[in-house]
Amino acid sequence: MVWKLITYTELYTPVPPYKSIYAIGIVENEEGVKRVVRIDRKFFGRLKTGMVGEVTESWSVFGNIPLFIPSGVEAREEKVALVTGGARGIGAAISIELAKSGYLIAVADILRDTEAENTIKAISNAGSKAVFVEMDVSRYESVEEGVKKVASEFGRIDVLVNNAGITKDSYMQRMSPDMWDAVIRVNLTGAYNCSRAVTPYMIKNGGGVIINVSSIVGLIGNVGQANYAASKSGLIGLTYTLAKELAPYGVRVVAIAPGFVKTRMALAVPTPILRDYLRRIPIPRLIEPEEIAKLVRHIIENEALNGIVIPIDLGTTISSLKA
Amino acid sequence: MEVGVISAYSLKYELRTPKEVWDMIKEVTEGVIRKVDKGISEEEIDLVIVSNFSDRFGGLLHTAPLVISHLGLNSTKGFRVENACVSGGTALYLAWNFLKSGLVRNVLIVGFEKMSYLPSSMEINEVLMLAGHPDEVLVGSPFVSLYALIAAAYMSKYGVKEEDLALIAVKNHENGLRNPLAAMQKKISVEDVMKSPYISWPLKLYDSSLITDGAAALILSSEPRKYTDAPVMIRAVAMHHDHPGVFQRDDLTALRAVKKAGEEAFRSAGLTPKDIDVMEVHDAFTIAEIIVYEMLGLANRGRGVDLVRNGVTTFNGEIPVNPSGGLKSKGHPIGATGVGMVAEIYWQLRGEADQRQVPDAEVGLVENHGGTGATSVVAIFGR
Numbered sequence: 107m108v109w110k111l112i113t114y115t116e117l118y119t120p121v122p123p124y125k126s127i128y129a130i131g132i133v134e135n136e137e138g139v140k141r142v143v144r145i146d147r148k149f150f151g152r153l154k155t156g157m158v159g160e161v162t163e164s165w166s167v168f169g170n171i172p173l174f175i176p177s178g179v180e181a182r183e184e185k186v187a188l189v190t191g192g193a194r195g196i197g198a199a200i201s202i203e204l205a206k207s208g209y210l211i212a213v214a215d216i217l218r219d220t221e222a223e224n225t226i227k228a229i230s231n232a233g234s235k236a237v238f239v240e241m242d243v244s245r246y247e248s249v250e251e252g253v254k255k256v257a258s259e260f261g262r263i264d265v266l267v268n269n270a271g272i273t274k275d276s277y278m279q280r281m282s283p284d285m286w287d288a289v290i291r292v293n294l295t296g297a298y299n300c301s302r303a304v305t306p307y308m309i310k311n312g313g314g315v316i317i318n319v320s321s322i323v324g325l326i327g328n329v330g331q332a333n334y335a336a337s338k339s340g341l342i343g344l345t346y347t348l349a350k351e352l353a354p355y356g357v358r359v360v361a362i363a364p365g366f367v368k369t370r371m372a373l374a375v376p377t378p379i380l381r382d383y384l385r386r387i388p389i390p391r392l393i394e395p396e397e398i399a400k401l402v403r404h405i406i407e408n409e410a411l412n413g414i415v416i417p418i419d420l421g422t423t424i425s426s427l428k429a
Numbered sequence: 430m431e432v433g434v435i436s437a438y439s440l441k442y443e444l445r446t447p448k449e450v451w452d453m454i455k456e457v458t459e460g461v462i463r464k465v466d467k468g469i470s471e472e473e474i475d476l477v478i479v480s481n482f483s484d485r486f487g488g489l490l491h492t493a494p495l496v497i498s499h500l501g502l503n504s505t506k507g508f509r510v511e512n513a514c515v516s517g518g519t520a521l522y523l524a525w526n527f528l529k530s531g532l533v534r535n536v537l538i539v540g541f542e543k544m545s546y547l548p549s550s551m552e553i554n555e556v557l558m559l560a561g562h563p564d565e566v567l568v569g570s571p572f573v574s575l576y577a578l579i580a581a582a583y584m585s586k587y588g589v590k591e592e593d594l595a596l597i598a599v600k601n602h603e604n605g606l607r608n609p610l611a612a613m614q615k616k617i618s619v620e621d622v623m624k625s626p627y628i629s630w631p632l633k634l635y636d637s638s639l640i641t642d643g644a645a646a647l648i649l650s651s652e653p654r655k656y657t658d659a660p661v662m663i664r665a666v667a668m669h670h671d672h673p674g675v676f677q678r679d680d681l682t683a684l685r686a687v688k689k690a691g692e693e694a695f696r697s698a699g700l701t702p703k704d705i706d707v708m709e710v711h712d713a714f715t716i717a718e719i720i721v722y723e724m725l726g727l728a729n730r731g732r733g734v735d736l737v738r739n740g741v742t743t744f745n746g747e748i749p750v751n752p753s754g755g756l757k758s759k760g761h762p763i764g765a766t767g768v769g770m771v772a773e774i775y776w777q778l779r780g781e782a783d784q785r786q787v788p789d790a791e792v793g794l795v796e797n798h799g800g801t802g803a804t805s806v807v808a809i810f811g812r
Contacts, residue, residue: 112582113579113585113681114578115578115581115629117577117629119571121551121558121569122551123555124569128569130569130570130574130578131578132676132681141676142562168567171567172567172568354551
């Protein structure tokens, strides 16, 4: 039976028990029968009075909810991922992996250098498009400006990967307040800044995914990395909280906690420490950045994942006595 | 038999009151008795009608005997009424009918709601949502969305813009500045309304009435001149209904219950809209006030917004509407709302409205509706 949409509203304020955003419409059939229906948020921005479609029933524990599906409206457009620290290391691998999956990529990084150019080229070779955004994640104004640029370039933001991170290692007693602040500002405040700036765009699109790149160091600590460990633990608290706050708007938030990944950051660790580390873990090698990227892609695709920290660490956490 | 309002009392409405709900009830009960010009004794109250939408908004049920006990446990009878946002109007309707029948001589109406009893607006909206049609509850449509469906249909049919709806919010906030009882005394501009976030497109935060705590009380009497030389006489009270679901209605842009109740009230009172000097109407959302203008015969269909644009319903206009600030600025503590509207007209017709006094107001009208207009009470008052 064909139903015509005669009026509709996009609800941006979630209400229990559904705690979700969606559109609500009134539809009418040829016999003049009217029904109130729900319309999935993926159609936000594309509904029009007079559209026709069908009504199906969607089972829920609260009852069978009538769902209007407009005809001839593609549910998915091209999707956009913003990857901070996306020019190099893990961020570059994630950018390229998501480009292969059809995402348009906003590569945000502090510097447009040769590595950045190579990443942009790789995204293009993967058949997608990239925009480079010069962004200092530790400064909100810079983030806001960068996010606006992405939105104006690509029209939407579906995925944010808070990957930008730095280290300034030292034993706590030798760690200057500047070393502490710098790491917290980039790794933790940066994730808050970016999450805050992209959330309105995600809500407007009807949802999104935020992935925070934490670290096993945030779970088990590490000598010489008080600032880094605190920032990565902080990302876990941020993940849990945002996952609760943003779920009603269709935004999922997940953290990953990699072990040592084969990047310049890990290779900067003194060799004896790296060797000792490998002796203590069940699979004694470094993780490839591409392996992290595959997990990120899975988190985006698997809509049941929310508010968790996924270690990707070759078994480091099970081998650790936290000492 | 003539029936008049002989006293009114209201707390200042608040967004989040520190008062306990029982203290709010006691305060308005004592206040309204104290305010009777020639005095009234507790045992002269024959009937108590308590207006309260939900025990989730205050944590109390069975409140009529609490009030009666507080009055001294005489032979007074009482009960609570719930009719969504028109619980107060319904209490008025019942009191008026009881008094006209001669069963009672004096009725005390107490309306209250402490909406901040629930911790978040999400939970508050869930409770309010239950006043819709079960199909609307099933799809998860809060009231703002139901009014948004009406607003979207109205805007599309009559070419009205969001900026036009905003004029109602601006007017009522301007009025609220003169009312010390208003919960949000804040001047706003059309730009402020347009910049406020969408709650349910096309309605924004500033198109919506306030989640409020408040209590108000009235005493109605069939021997009004025994208690005051300046009673406000009830010329008519009419109640009508519409289908509860917006989707059930032939015309999504009309509020049939308001139209019917208005027509009956004007007919009973022998008056026309032109005779009204001041009105308090149910501006739960900006779109509602515009449609109410049309339903009450103040404007043709689709032209309601002209009244505010041309200043007809502004404070200095021909028929000031919501001089109290309305639900938008004064607030909307559900059970108290209709009671507070009558209190405002009582003060206006007695010339006691201070800075917000409409000059020479002799005839006043209250329109209070519930749900998206499934029930409407229209009452007309005169000196």
